[in-house]
Amino acid sequence: MRKQTFLFVAAFLFMASLVSFGQEQIDLADKLQGGQLEAVNRILSQCDDSEAVEMNAAEGSGLCILTGTTFETGTIELELLGENNPGKSFIGVAFNIEDEENYEAIYFRPFNFLATEQVRKEHMVQYIHHPEDTWYSLREERTGEFENEIPVPPDPDDWFKARIVVSEKSVSVFVNDISNPVLSVERLATPASNNIGLWTGNGSSGRFKNLILSK
Numbered sequence: 001m002r003k004q005t006f007l008f009v010a011a012f013l014f015m016a017s018l019v020s021f022g023q024e025q026i027d028l029a030d031k032l033q034g035g036q037l038e039a040v041n042r043i044l045s046q047c048d049d050s051e052a053v054e055m056n057a058a059e060g061s062g063l064c065i066l067t068g069t070t071f072e073t074g075t076i077e078l079e080l081l082g083e084n085n086p087g088k089s090f091i092g093v094a095f096n097i098e099d100e101e102n103y104e105a106i107y108f109r110p111f112n113f114l115a116t117e118q119v120r121k122e123h124m125v126q127y128i129h130h131p132e133d134t135w136y137s138l139r140e141e142r143t144g145e146f147e148n149e150i151p152v153p154p155d156p157d158d159w160f161k162a163r164i165v166v167s168e169k170s171v172s173v174f175v176n177d178i179s180n181p182v183l184s185v186e187r188l189a190t191p192a193s194n195n196i197g198l199w200t201g202n203g204s205s206g207r208f209k210n211l212i213l214s215k
Helices: 001-022 028-033 135-141
Strands: 025-026 038-039 044-048 054-056 062-066 076-080 091-095 104-108 124-128 160-166 172-177 184-185 196-200 207-213
Touching: 028 038, 028 207, 054 062, 054 172, 054 196, 062 104, 076 091, 091 160, 104 160, 104 172, 104 196, 124 135, 124 172, 124 184, 196 207
Parallel strands: none
Antiparallel strands: 025 207, 038 062, 044 054, 054 207, 062 196, 076 160, 076 207, 091 104, 091 196, 104 124, 160 172, 172 184
């Protein structure tokens, strides 16, 4: 009986190690305190929620690069909080960051989560590749390919979960408990950097917590 119990426990621990292999849970507040969050065109602060960090609002896009953390392909999971403020809430994740001008990103427009107009519904989640492929150029030249509606939108004034699966050729985005991707796109860039960071758009602040990277 003891041998069976030992084998069961050993098998359980082995399976658990397989699940966690390559997975990195990141406390963003600890990263901030340790000086491992590099802000570009933003000021970072710790929120009342001790696990969360906030990027302030400013003109232009903002980056928060995680120093000492690498990511090329795999899965990015995190929780985000924007606001229901039209044209003032763009919040997401940047990857393949070569410098402050060259990167890919997935971001959300929470102010469109409760939209009733179909044209706004279709603009809830977006992929971009800066500086060549901005949201504007993609919308003008390849309408509907790189942004989409979220079938069951989150509350724009509450935390929501995002899971972003990045391969060498494609990106798929999942939100909360929706089983199907809310956006699937072919990448417009060749992987050239293993830098990853938080992202906010023009005039936008944002809060982030519970970041998990699976490589």
